[in-house]
Amino acid sequence: MGAVCPAWQALSFLFMLLLTSSVAASSHCTTNRGPTVRNISDALQSNFGRRGLSHITIAGALSHGLKEVEVWLQTFSPGSRTPIHRHSCEEVFIILKGKGTLLLASSTFNYPGKPKEFPIYTNATFTIPVNDPHQIWNTSENEDLQLLAIISRPPVKIFIYDDWDMPHTAAKLNLPFISDEWYMPHSAAKLKFPFDWDEECYHQPKDEL
Amino acid sequence: MGAVCPAWQALSFLFMLLLTSSVAASSHCTTNRGPTVRNISDALQSNFGRRGLSHITIAGALSHGLKEVEVWLQTFSPGSRTPIHRHSCEEVFIILKGKGTLLLASSTFNYPGKPKEFPIYTNATFTIPVNDPHQIWNTSENEDLQLLAIISRPPVKIFIYDDWDMPHTAAKLNLPFISDEWYMPHSAAKLKFPFDWDEECYHQPKDEL
Numbered sequence: 001m002g003a004v005c006p007a008w009q010a011l012s013f014l015f016m017l018l019l020t021s022s023v024a025a026s027s028h029c030t031t032n033r034g035p036t037v038r039n040i041s042d043a044l045q046s047n048f049g050r051r052g053l054s055h056i057t058i059a060g061a062l063s064h065g066l067k068e069v070e071v072w073l074q075t076f077s078p079g080s081r082t083p084i085h086r087h088s089c090e091e092v093f094i095i096l097k098g099k100g101t102l103l104l105a106s107s108t109f110n111y112p113g114k115p116k117e118f119p120i121y122t123n124a125t126f127t128i129p130v131n132d133p134h135q136i137w138n139t140s141e142n143e144d145l146q147l148l149a150i151i152s153r154p155p156v157k158i159f160i161y162d163d164w165d166m167p168h169t170a171a172k173l174n175l176p177f178i179s180d181e182w183y184m185p186h187s188a189a190k191l192k193f194p195f196d197w198d199e200e201c202y203h204q205p206k207d208e209l
Numbered sequence: 210m211g212a213v214c215p216a217w218q219a220l221s222f223l224f225m226l227l228l229t230s231s232v233a234a235s236s237h238c239t240t241n242r243g244p245t246v247r248n249i250s251d252a253l254q255s256n257f258g259r260r261g262l263s264h265i266t267i268a269g270a271l272s273h274g275l276k277e278v279e280v281w282l283q284t285f286s287p288g289s290r291t292p293i294h295r296h297s298c299e300e301v302f303i304i305l306k307g308k309g310t311l312l313l314a315s316s317t318f319n320y321p322g323k324p325k326e327f328p329i330y331t332n333a334t335f336t337i338p339v340n341d342p343h344q345i346w347n348t349s350e351n352e353d354l355q356l357l358a359i360i361s362r363p364p365v366k367i368f369i370y371d372d373w374d375m376p377h378t379a380a381k382l383n384l385p386f387i388s389d390e391w392y393m394p395h396s397a398a399k400l401k402f403p404f405d406w407d408e409e410c411y412h413q414p415k416d417e418l
Binding site for chain 2: 037123
């Protein structure tokens, strides 16, 4: 037998390494997790440490492998509200029941300033422009406010304001809001920041198979 | 007065041209159209020429300037169904009322093949993986099937199959499905293909203002 060329050995080692890592990447990017059809009534709920909130991730990045949208079902008890916050993604709300107020400011100036107020009600819908600071209040004294929130680009990074006069640059990052954090393996939690655990999985637009 | 240099005239003309076109582009990219809070009950409905369908665009690309998500409310009369189709975007369904069947195949082979069948019901949710052929049936004899469909990357391009054995490459493009086509100016309709009327408006991810 002829002697094996060390360069070929090195090349074949590199080839195997590439093959292995691409297989690993592909399995890491699985996009169809858990049962295909799920009952929302059985979904996990959390309040993320906020009194008066119930949050259900109907479809999420960690729990169901979504890369481009997330859908949440949130319920606010009478008088409760979100913090004043912004995020650099599109957000669509659908009010399923109850009533309240949407407070919406702008990212045009250095700080939000006095927000516009809009009544919200059962069957109302509205979208929050990218990066515009906003807040949702349940203004009812005895009825829950229940809504669907749909966001793009999960997982969302939320910046929180103390008040409407706080400069945008001072708003505090609420460490990546993992709407389905119960699915996160402990070993992966907060490994690095910014949070780009699955950026290699993002789909490239592709219209033909 | 000194003579005006022709090169300066040309430069200033180009500068004005640039300024004008950037103002036009910026107004074209307005992302907050129509009233901020809208009542879904007042929204336009269409059936897009399909018997048994009622479609409402709760939040859309043309109607509300969305770039990354769209939200539809669709009602299927007893026995009606979607075509067998695929699209290269994520899709999340929430069944609001009624019952039916989800038929779901895969994009792994050259054609969809026999689909898996899943019962769907009030409060069910499911996601359709990018490019997987699927179909929704209202199997009830007397009850509507009503659902929310959330898609990424609007406007969606839908490829329709005659049956589950049709090759993926033969599926017919249903000319860009403009879920809110009543908002499209006639002068812009079908001007060119592929449809990229607002690609210059896509947001770049940006977490800091």
